[in-house]
Amino acid sequence: MGCDQACSACKSSNVWVMSPLRYIFFMSVLPVLAAVLFAVIIHAGFVLFIPAVILTNHMLSKKKAPLVVCRDCKHTAAQPKGKSHYSSAL
Numbered sequence: 471m472g473c474d475q476a477c478s479a480c481k482s483s484n485v486w487v488m489s490p491l492r493y494i495f496f497m498s499v500l501p502v503l504a505a506v507l508f509a510v511i512i513h514a515g516f517v518l519f520i521p522a523v524i525l526t527n528h529m530l531s532k533k534k535a536p537l538v539v540c541r542d543c544k545h546t547a548a549q550p551k552g553k554s555h556y557s558s559a560l
């Protein structure tokens with residue numbers, strides 16, 4: 471299944487690829503939870519931060535994702551761009 475990704479730091483192949491959607495999810499969970507909490511405790515206007523957070527992470531994901539995360543040394547690196555990952559995966 472073309473799992474030829476390897477960690478650029480320790481050369482381990484025990485890596486996990488974070489797709490753009492996963493990236494948005496992981497980067498948004500904490501700020502969105504915080505915004506919900508503030509909205510409940512302080513002011514409902516804090517919910518306006520939620521779309522802003524998701525939009526920001528959506529733009530970041532275009533630049534940074536997919537990421538290759540090493541399970542052995544926790545090294546994180548941007549997946550090298552080149553051959554289209556998406557068209558070949560389908």
Ligand SMILES: [Zn+2]
Pocket residue numbers: 477478479480481482540541542543544545
């Ligand atoms: Zn590694």
